[in-house]
Amino acid sequence: MSGKEGNEAEARARLSRIYEYDYEKGTIKLRNRKCPRCGNIMAHHEAPVERWMCGSCHYTEITEAGSIQR
Incomplete structure (x- = not known):
């Protein structure tokens, strides 16, 4: 994995801690x-x-x- 791919994966993991995703309704909600x-x-x-x-x-x-x- 190159450095750019690693940074994108880290950013996605960080966002999943901040937001809740509801794929069925298509909504994004802030957790805190x-x-x-x-x-x-x-x-x-x-x-x-x-x-x-x-x-x-x-x-x-x-x-x-x-x-x-x-």
Whole structure:
């Protein structure tokens, strides 16, 4: 496999982690949430507290399951 073919395969694998494909309906859906502040894709973290976080603007949403009880 040449370098170009390897890069294309890596790009396809990366996209399959970001999007869900429904081949029967012909739709593509984003797996993660979009940041309400800047519009970038947010990451889901489970440890130490379950939360959604934007890596660009650092906007964070803590989920109910991850809420800190005091």
